[in-house]
Amino acid sequence: MTELSIELKDNEWPLTGPCHDRSIARAICIDDEGYFYFVRVNRDDHFGKATLIETSGGGIEEGEDPYTAIGRELKEELGAETEVICKIGTVSDYYNLINRHNINHYFLCRIRSFGEKHMTQQEIEDFHMSTLKMTYEEAVSEYEKCKKTPLGRLIANRELPILERAKEILDKEG
Numbered sequence: 001m002t003e004l005s006i007e008l009k010d011n012e013w014p015l016t017g018p019c020h021d022r023s024i025a026r027a028i029c030i031d032d033e034g035y036f037y038f039v040r041v042n043r044d045d046h047f048g049k050a051t052l053i054e055t056s057g058g059g060i061e062e063g064e065d066p067y068t069a070i071g072r073e074l075k076e077e078l079g080a081e082t083e084v085i086c087k088i089g090t091v092s093d094y095y096n097l098i099n100r101h102n103i104n105h106y107f108l109c110r111i112r113s114f115g116e117k118h119m120t121q122q123e124i125e126d127f128h129m130s131t132l133k134m135t136y137e138e139a140v141s142e143y144e145k146c147k148k149t150p151l152g153r154l155i156a157n158r159e160l161p162i163l164e165r166a167k168e169i170l171d172k173e174g
Contacts, residue, residue, distance in 0.1 A: 001086075001165075001168070001169055001172070003087055003088065003089040003090070004088060004089025004090070004091070004106075004161065004162065004165055005089055005090055006089065006090070006091045006092070006093075006158075006161060007092045007093075008091065008092065008093040008094070008154075008157055008158060009093075009094060010093070010094040010095060010096040010097075010154060012096070012097075012150035012151070012153060012154060013095075013096040013097040013150065014096060015094075015096040015099070016096065016099065017099045018099065019094060019096075019099050019100055019101040020099060020100055020101065021100075021101050021102075021103060022059055022100055022101070022102050022103070023059070023060040023066070023103045023105070024057055024058060024059055024060065024102055024103065024104045024105065025057050025058070025060055025066045025067075025069035025070040025073055025104075025105050025107070026055040026056065026057030026070070026073075026104050026105065026106050026107070026162075027055055027056055027057055027070050027073075027074060027082070027106065027107045027108070027109045028055060028088065028106065028107070028108050028109070028162060028163060028166040029055075029056060029074065029078065029080065029082060029109050029110075029111055030108070030109070030110055030111065030166075030170065031110070031111045031133075032110070032111075034135075034136075034170075035133050035134065035135065036133075036134050036135070036136060036139050036163075037056070037078055037080070037111065037131060037132065037133055037134075038053050038054060038055060038056065038131075038132045038134065038139060038142075039053070039054050039055075039056050039077055039078075039129045039130065039131060039132065040052070040053060040129065040130045040131075040132050041053075041054055041129055043151070046097060046098070047097060047150070047151040048149060048150065048151065050146075050149040050151055050152055052146045052149075052151065052152050052155055053132060053139065053142040053143060053146060053155075054155055054159070055106070055159055055162070056073060056074055056077040056078050056080075057069075057070065057073045057074075057077075057104075058073045058076070058077070060105075066087075066105040066107075067084060067107075069105075070082075070084065070105075070107050070109065071084075074109065075115075075117075075118060076117065076118045077117065077129065077131075078111075078114070078117065078131055079114050079115045079116050079117040079118075080111045080112075080113070080114055080115075081111070081112045081113045081114075081115065082109040082110060082111050082112060083109065083110050083112060084107050084108070084109050085107075085108040085109060085110055085169070085173075086107070086108050086169065087105065087106070087107050087108075088106040088107060088108050088162050088165050088166055088169070089106055089162065089165065090103065090104065090105055090106065091104040091106065091158050091161075091162065092104070093154065093157075093158050095154065104158065106162045108166045108169055108170075136163070136167055139163060140160065140163065143155075143156040143159060143160050143163070144156070
C-alpha cells in the first residue's frame with residue numbers, strides 16, 4: 001500500500017512570523033487483540049484549555065532516524081516495546097500560534113510488551129499524559145469530540161486520515 005503524504009495548513013490562527021521545522025515520529029499502536037493505544041493530553045497553555053487524544057510520539061533528536069525515534073518515544077510515553085509493521089506516511093502541518101511547521105512521520109506499530117514509562121517532566125506536569133486503550137470506533141469518536149477546540153481540530157485533521165489508513169492496512173493483513 002502506498003504511503004500517505006498529506007499537507008495541512010493551520011486555519012485556526014493567523015501566522016505571525018516565520019515557521020521553524022520540527023521532525024516528529026508518531027505511531028498508531030495496536031496490540032494482538034486489536035486494541036489501539038493513544039495518549040490523553042490535558043492542556044492549559046497558549047493554545048487554550050483542552051483535553052485531547054493524540055498518537056504517541058515526539059521530536060526526532062539530533063542524529064536519530066524516525067525508526068529509532070519512534071521506538072524511543074513509545075517506550076517513554078506508553079512503556080511499550082514495539083515492532084514497526086510499516087510506515088503509514090508523512091503529514092506536514094502547521095501550528096501558526098507557535099510558528100512551527102511539523103513534519104510528522106507516522107508508523108503502524110504492534111505492541112509486544114509493556115514496561116515502565118519514562119515520560120519527561122513536561123509530559124507529566126504540563127500535559128498530564130495518560131494511556132488510552134480503545135477500539136477503532138472509540139478512537140474515531142474521541143477525535144470527533146476533540147474537534148470542538150481549535151487545537152483539537154488541527155490534531156484530528158492530522159491524525160484521522162492516518163488512523164483510517166492504519167485500519168485499511170490491518171484489514172488487508174487479516
